Amino acid sequence: MRSWVVLGVVIGVMFVNFVGQCHGGGGWGLQVGFYKGKCKKNVDIERIVFGVIFSRFRKDPTITPALLRMHFHDCFVRGCDASILLDGSDSEKIAGPNLSVRGFDIIDEVKSAVEKACPGVVSCADIIAIATRDAISLAGGKRYPVQTGRRDGLISRAEDVDIPSPAFTVSEAISAFAAKNLHVSDMVLLLGGHTIGVTHCSNFQYRLYNFQNGKPDRTMNPILANQLRKICPQSATTDNVVDLDQNPLSANVVDNSFYRQIKMGRGVLQIDQELTWDPRTKKIVDWILRPVFDFQTQFGQAMVKLGSVGVLTGTQGEIRKSCRAINNPSAIQASILALLNQNQH
Structure with missing residues (x-):
């Protein structure tokens, strides 16, 4: 029944x-x-x-x-x-x-x-x-x-x-967003929501120790990787959290600082870091970081578009x-x- x-x-x-x-x-x-x-x-x-x-x-x-x-x-x-x-x-x-x-x-x-x-x-x-x-x-x-x-x-x-995984590749993420009628530019802007908030070690720990062939992810800034290993040791019994925006002065502010961090290899999540080198998203990240780009307005418009998905x-x-x-x-x-x-x- x-x-x-x-x-x-x-x-x-x-x-x-x-x-x-x-x-x-x-x-x-x-x-x-x-x-x-x-x-x-x-x-x-x-x-x-x-x-x-x-x-x-x-x-x-x-x-x-x-x-x-x-x-x-x-x-x-x-x-x-x-x-x-x-x-x-x-x-x-x-x-x-x-x-x-x-x-x-x-x-x-x-x-x-x-x-x-x-x-x-x-x-x-x-x-x-x-x-x-x-x-x-x-x-x-x-x-x-x-x-x-x-x-x-x-x-x-x-x-x-x-829900799209933090370990998604750009291709997988683009497909997931496209299924909701969201363009790649919408995706990059909405991932800018990572300008605030935290994530658990379990969502990125593999990047620190066993990303490829038993080695860490070389696209991550080595200084950041060392810092994160102290917070997220392999033997940890607790799932600690870290800021998604690694700029401590901006980790709780909605701005474009997150994009500056990932451009320096300081993206915590795999999908965030890949935005900076995949040709379909790199140019969008670069444009967002231009002085003439009004991130906050564009982020708001992307949120409006997200809010229209599948509504009743x-x-x-x-x-x-x-x-x-x-x-x-x-x-x-x-x-x-x-x-x-x-x-x-």
């Missing part, structure tokens, strides 16, 4: 996705200011979200890379539909790449504040997008306009999680009351079974 229910949901979502794509614009697509006039007393949804994020950021600035990662992991699986937020014994949350994703409590807090002001109107998917933008702006990034109007998905399965709009999906659970699972299953029965006759 469970497999039939999942199949039915997939069929239903695929059908409505097709219908939604045929009704571009109007109330069907994403738009800036989607919630204006949809709440009583002209409630400003984005202002409410910012208030919560500002308060949390003051206590813990690391919420920026946490939310940025959550947004990316959500959009790369089934699209930006907040499926990563759903609890369950087989939900996306329990998949290996998502075990270290954090910030769910922040989204819960934002959702609670929004529901008090405007119940049943604002999707969890939109909350992730707005909250991420606000956190980026607080960390020194430019405040870009967020398109809203997403609806929340009804499916969350661990088996669907296929119009009558698709739902607006969850709680970001951790679909509203009425039994009713959804009943409607799916009814649809299947109709198709059989």
